[in-house]
Amino acid sequence: MADAHAKPQHDYHIIDPSPWPFIGSVGALIMAIGGVAWMQSMRSGSLPLFGIDFAGAKYWIFAIGLALVIYTMIAWWSDTIKEAHEGHHTRVVSLHLRYGMIMFIASEVMFFVAWFWAFFDASLFPNEAAQVARAEYTGGVWPPHGIEVLDPFHLPLYNTIILLLSGTTVTWAHHALLHDDRKGLVWGLALTVVLGVLFSFVQVYEYVHAPFAFSDSIYGATFFMATGFHGFHVFVGTIFLLVCLLRAMRGDFTPKQHFGFEAAAWYWHFVDVVWLFLFACIYVWASSGATIAVH
Structure with missing residues (x-):
């Protein structure tokens, strides 16, 4: 009788008090301070604060913040997995988890819209970009004068095939x-997971052998920011799927309850779609009529 009264008579789950939002926020703040110190020291070589120069400790500050954030993510998601095994992820809770993942992916879409906006603003209006930056950045054309671009049908096409295959698997x-x-x-x-790792290795190789640098022009800046953030998302998605692989080997997922895997699959398909737009716009369209670098 006592168990019957103690068991909730609804589909909602009130979580226990958790320290992870606070610890994660502290870690993010420390990591941000470390990042600012890192960038400021690169610019001026010092970061005076409260009479103390924090530039020398920038790596430690950033590393401590990053460690706290990673620890929070592992612990928080472990608690979520524990709740699922305890039967707290009811139909309503699972639906709300899906809503949360959809909203997260929507925010990621807008994040990449910003980089595409920057790229098209500079490429479609190169004269305005030259006036805002420096005239020699574009020469009024796109790609800018003196910029040799990557062959879109070499490594970029190879990576496109890799990601399409990974979406299939x-x-x-x-x-x-x-x-x-x-x-x-x-x-x-x-x-x-293997295909995700292979994609990352190919992209690193492409970056190392790129005929232009981040600071060469607005072309290099927009190229590396858009493709670089996508590469970071591939790295995160690969870790996401690796965790799912370990959980699958442990027998965590069932045909009726497997939202962790479903969320990872949604994220990976999102990464696939973003790459198709990157390949079509930044690699293929932007290289039309440009000088292709020969290696």
Whole structure:
């Protein structure tokens, strides 16, 4: 009788008091201070604050903040997984988790819209970009004078095929899970993780051998910011899927309850779609009529 009265008679879950929002906020603040100190020291070599020069400790400040943020993420998501195993992720709770992931991806869409906006503003109106920056940045044309661009049908096309294949393998893993095929789930996730790592290696190689630098022109700045942030999202998505792979091998997911994997799959498909726009606009369209670098 006591258990019956103690058990909630609704589909909502009131979480226990958690320290993670506060600890995560403190870690983010410390990491931001470390980042500002890092950039300021690169500019002037010092960061005086309260009579103390923090420039020498910039790496430690940033590392401590980053460690707190990573620890918070691991602990907080571990608590969420524990709640799921305890049966707290009811139909209503699961629906709200999906709403939260959808809103997060929507915010990421707007994040990339900003970088595409910057790229098209500079590429479609190169004369205005030259006036705002320096005339030699564009020469009134796009790509700017003197800039050799990457061949879009070499490494970029290779990476496009890799990401499209990874979208196929993560979908295979999802269908395998829905049909309770554990072997297919593990193999699909493992192949997706391998393809994600391969994409990152190819992009790093491309950056190392790029014929232009970030500071060369507005072309280099917009190129590296857009593709670089996408590369970071691929890195995060690969870790996301690796965690799902470990959980799948542990038997955490069931055909009826697997939102952690579903969220990772949504995120990965979002990364795929963003890359297709990057490939079509920044690699293919922007290289039309430009000088292709030969390696």
